[in-house]
Amino acid sequence: MATLRDVAVAAGVSPATASRALSAPDTVSTARRHRVIEAAERLGYQPNRSAQALASGQSGHVGLVLPDLANPSFAAIAKGVQAQARGSRNSVLIADTDEDARAEREIVRDLQANVDGLVLCSPRMPEEQIRECAAAGPLVLVNREVEGLPSVTFDSAAGVTQALQHLRALGHRHVAYVGGPTSSWSDAHRRRALGSVDGVEVTDVGSHRPVHQGGVAAADLALETGATAVLCYNDLIALGVMSRLRARGVTVPDDISVVGFDDIGAASYVSPMLTTVAIPLTRAGHEATTMLEQLRSDGTDGHPVRLPVELVVRESTSPHASTAPLT
Amino acid sequence: MATLRDVAVAAGVSPATASRALSAPDTVSTARRHRVIEAAERLGYQPNRSAQALASGQSGHVGLVLPDLANPSFAAIAKGVQAQARGSRNSVLIADTDEDARAEREIVRDLQANVDGLVLCSPRMPEEQIRECAAAGPLVLVNREVEGLPSVTFDSAAGVTQALQHLRALGHRHVAYVGGPTSSWSDAHRRRALGSVDGVEVTDVGSHRPVHQGGVAAADLALETGATAVLCYNDLIALGVMSRLRARGVTVPDDISVVGFDDIGAASYVSPMLTTVAIPLTRAGHEATTMLEQLRSDGTDGHPVRLPVELVVRESTSPHASTAPLT
DNA sequence: GAAACACTTGAATGCGCTTTCATCACGTCG
DNA sequence: CGACGTGATGAAAGCGCATTCAAGTGTTTC
Numbered sequence: 001m002a003t004l005r006d007v008a009v010a011a012g013v014s015p016a017t018a019s020r021a022l023s024a025p026d027t028v029s030t031a032r033r034h035r036v037i038e039a040a041e042r043l044g045y046q047p048n049r050s051a052q053a054l055a056s057g058q059s060g061h062v063g064l065v066l067p068d069l070a071n072p073s074f075a076a077i078a079k080g081v082q083a084q085a086r087g088s089r090n091s092v093l094i095a096d097t098d099e100d101a102r103a104e105r106e107i108v109r110d111l112q113a114n115v116d117g118l119v120l121c122s123p124r125m126p127e128e129q130i131r132e133c134a135a136a137g138p139l140v141l142v143n144r145e146v147e148g149l150p151s152v153t154f155d156s157a158a159g160v161t162q163a164l165q166h167l168r169a170l171g172h173r174h175v176a177y178v179g180g181p182t183s184s185w186s187d188a189h190r191r192r193a194l195g196s197v198d199g200v201e202v203t204d205v206g207s208h209r210p211v212h213q214g215g216v217a218a219a220d221l222a223l224e225t226g227a228t229a230v231l232c233y234n235d236l237i238a239l240g241v242m243s244r245l246r247a248r249g250v251t252v253p254d255d256i257s258v259v260g261f262d263d264i265g266a267a268s269y270v271s272p273m274l275t276t277v278a279i280p281l282t283r284a285g286h287e288a289t290t291m292l293e294q295l296r297s298d299g300t301d302g303h304p305v306r307l308p309v310e311l312v313v314r315e316s317t318s319p320h321a322s323t324a325p326l327t
Numbered sequence: 328m329a330t331l332r333d334v335a336v337a338a339g340v341s342p343a344t345a346s347r348a349l350s351a352p353d354t355v356s357t358a359r360r361h362r363v364i365e366a367a368e369r370l371g372y373q374p375n376r377s378a379q380a381l382a383s384g385q386s387g388h389v390g391l392v393l394p395d396l397a398n399p400s401f402a403a404i405a406k407g408v409q410a411q412a413r414g415s416r417n418s419v420l421i422a423d424t425d426e427d428a429r430a431e432r433e434i435v436r437d438l439q440a441n442v443d444g445l446v447l448c449s450p451r452m453p454e455e456q457i458r459e460c461a462a463a464g465p466l467v468l469v470n471r472e473v474e475g476l477p478s479v480t481f482d483s484a485a486g487v488t489q490a491l492q493h494l495r496a497l498g499h500r501h502v503a504y505v506g507g508p509t510s511s512w513s514d515a516h517r518r519r520a521l522g523s524v525d526g527v528e529v530t531d532v533g534s535h536r537p538v539h540q541g542g543v544a545a546a547d548l549a550l551e552t553g554a555t556a557v558l559c560y561n562d563l564i565a566l567g568v569m570s571r572l573r574a575r576g577v578t579v580p581d582d583i584s585v586v587g588f589d590d591i592g593a594a595s596y597v598s599p600m601l602t603t604v605a606i607p608l609t610r611a612g613h614e615a616t617t618m619l620e621q622l623r624s625d626g627t628d629g630h631p632v633r634l635p636v637e638l639v640v641r642e643s644t645s646p647h648a649s650t651a652p653l654t
Numbered sequence: 655g656a657a658a659c660a661c662t663t664g665a666a667t668g669c670g671c672t673t674t675c676a677t678c679a680c681g682t683c684g
Numbered sequence: 685c686g687a688c689g690t691g692a693t694g695a696a697a698g699c700g701c702a703t704t705c706a707a708g709t710g711t712t713t714c
Contacts, residue, residue: 001440003669003670003671004670005670013694014694015670016672016693016696017693019672027692029691032692046436046440046441049386050669050671051669051670052670052671052672053377053671054375054378054670054671056672056673057699059376059377068406069402070402070609072592075402076397078396078421082396082421082423091420093419094409094421098410107413109373110373111418114376212595246598265593266592266593266597269539269563269593271573330701332701340664341665342664343664344663344664346701346703347663347702350702354661356663374700375699375700377701378669378702379700379701380669381670381671382669383669383701384702
């Protein structure tokens with residue numbers, strides 16, 4: 001593998017000049033720059049990142065920590081981070097904590113020592129630990145806010161409001177809310193908006209695991225409240241709720257309307273297609289990475305960014321007490 | 328940030344000994360080793376990976392290249408790679424090629440210069456280019472075979488056979504096959520098994536994009552063949568087929584049975600739940616990474632591994648001409 | 655009791671690159 | 685015409701670590 005020194009020799013310049021020609025082109029005379037670039041291409045020169053990192057103190061890596069890669073939502077964020085990072089010629093080191101809070105702290109510490117910055121997506125890490133991490137290096141939070149730290153979140157309170165308004169417009173007056181993990185920032189954030197719409201009473205049916213099975217279990221509770229619509233912490237839960245309702249002979253949306261959160265792919269694959277609040281996951285990845293880069297260059301404290309969400313109305317919601325099937 | 332030198336000073340030993348105490352513990356006397364380890368912990372020492380990489384020639388990174396992180400199947404593979412890599416104290420550099428074949432070659436080259444080995448998941452890269460990559464460094468293929476190169480694939484031909492046998496057992500004699508991208512290895516591999524079950528005639532209805540919409544489009548073609556069951560290249564297509572069938576008033580599984588491939592989450596969330604061939608994606612990630620590590624240590628040529636698949640029978644398949652609804 | 659050996663240790667070297675710093679060649683200005 | 689900035693260049697000094705090599709210590713063997 002060709003080294004920078006080889007390139008320099010081939011171009012008849014010093015290694016210093018070769019280095020400059022490649023990484024700070026305008027500090028080198030045009031003629032030499034061309035000679036160097038040509039030589040680099042001819043030799044198939046690929047800079048050694050480790051050496052660059054060691055010498056410059058910049059690894060060229062951005063770290064990404066998330067709870068579960070197999071979860072489509074997190075994967076979407078990863079995609080955004082990845083795309084944006086490549087755009088600025090960085091690569092991304094990914095760490096799946098496997099929902100293991102214990103290991104998480106260590107993983108972050110490990111990663112943080114070897115990246116230029118970290119995108120942290122950790123719904124459950126204690127706030128105090130997050131602050132520790134932030135002190136150890138540039139870091140931006142995704143889908144979570146901590147006072148004073150840069151973050152990109154979703155305005156899901158607005159999403160809740162939109163969903164509630166939509167349901168009210170359809171004549172619903174009583175809605176059940178199937179919550180997610182109590183310890184999660186976003187659940188707390190959503191709950192705060194539950195009372196935001198006049199004329200709609202919301203009954204909280206408690207916290208549930210944000211998976212299909214969680215929704216299955218919650219469906220009966222929701223039914224018991226007598227609500228005519230149910231708003232769920234996420235689509236997986238909503239899908240579970242719908243499964244269970246169907247199994248109990250309750251028709252969606254005729255008997256009861258269901259609204260989810262996230263707009264995962266499956267929301268459009270089921271029947272009835274799920275009405276849900278779409279959140280710009282991939283964009284959040286972009287945004288977070290951009291913010292990280294600014295953090296490192298400007299040194300400015302990144303201010304929290306809250307991305308807009310959008311209610312996507314499909315088939316799982318219909319007017320209350322309607323007798324006509326949707327299809 | 329504490330360096331190894333700091334640790335050495337704190338422990339009263341030379342940097343060389345400190346280095347050994349940490350990375351080759353049994354070459355250092357017990358007493359000193361403890362002193363070093365204690366000092367390292369006290370100072371919060373974190374080795375500088377770049378320096379280690381530069382000095383040892385081993386980056387401690389494994390590269391992972393895949394077409395689309397947002398695709399749950401690839402994300403599952405990534406999860407496996409990640410888990411296995413962490414187990415051996417490696418980290419994974421991830422690159423999403425965004426289905427862009429053009430960029431792919433360059434991305435791989437870039438990555439390959441800076442990792443110890445590469446897990447490559449590229450259904451469409453020309454075989455010749457793959458060989459080039461393999462020549463440039465340790466590499467294992469996932470979900471694709473190239474003569475002479477290490478790979479981990481799925482025995483999806485066996486999956487096709489299982490599915491066909493299942494359908495025959497239910498009385499189906501005529502099955503439509505909705506194919507995936509022609510250029511993909513796995514589609515070719517599956518097609519070869521289409522004639523493997525006596526008594527079942529398979530009509531190929533052509534290649535389709537491996538997405539929901541692709542299935543929607545294919546459903547009408549499948550129906551036209553008069554087949555009583557349809558086997559799909561993947562679950563996304565199968566889900567699309569089911570959507571379209573429902574829209575046309577055809578009931579699954581009473582009028583027609585549907586089988587998918589992959590067992591993505593959504594397969595269990597829809598109604599009827601999809602009968603599908605489950606493939607061990609995450610395990611493939613494990614396996615590939617393990618193979619990569621062996622490649623590097625033993626230097627042995629890894630032989631191709633073909634992982635078993637399993638037909639998961641759910642609700643989308645039922646006896647032909649049955650008049651009783653499944654539920 | 656000396657020679658041979660195994661085992662630990664530290665000094666020194668270099669991985670490939672970036673980044674001062676000093677040098678040199680030019681053009682500019684007083 | 686000399687003093688002085690300006691921009692381009694190369695020599696050299698590390699970045700933090702692994703690793704080679706020689707030296708030192710203690711143990712075994714004949």
